[in-house]
Amino acid sequence: MAQTCNVLVVDDSPMVFKAVKRALEPEGFQVMDQAFNGQEGLEKIAVLNPDVIILDVTMPIMDGIQTAEALFQRNPTAKVIMLSAMGDDDLTSKAKRMGVKLFLTKPFKPEELVSSIRSII
Numbered sequence: 001m002a003q004t005c006n007v008l009v010v011d012d013s014p015m016v017f018k019a020v021k022r023a024l025e026p027e028g029f030q031v032m033d034q035a036f037n038g039q040e041g042l043e044k045i046a047v048l049n050p051d052v053i054i055l056d057v058t059m060p061i062m063d064g065i066q067t068a069e070a071l072f073q074r075n076p077t078a079k080v081i082m083l084s085a086m087g088d089d090d091l092t093s094k095a096k097r098m099g100v101k102l103f104l105t106k107p108f109k110p111e112e113l114v115s116s117i118r119s120i121i
């Protein structure tokens, strides 16, 4: 890959962070850090300025929908991949209206995540 792509994971599960790292690092992507809720996510996005944000729907303190709303207000061109679980349909349609374009259902396949990222960078 010609240039590094920096990825931030905003998900309350350490397992998801590990799975994202396992999927992306062999492909040359840099998985920078994890935030465990949306509030921490927004803080880390402001500091780290990631190229792509992987955003969970269900998190404590501030969920993925509220996070996406705040994020797109600050940065309308933010590149977000939303990770949803089965049964999150109402929430994902809300996220779509807010501007999230890419969705993966957990558990995602490593190659799905890689191709999703490649499609938005």
Ligand SMILES: [Mg+2]
Pocket: 011, 012, 013, 056, 057, 058, 059
């Ligand atoms: Mg979660």
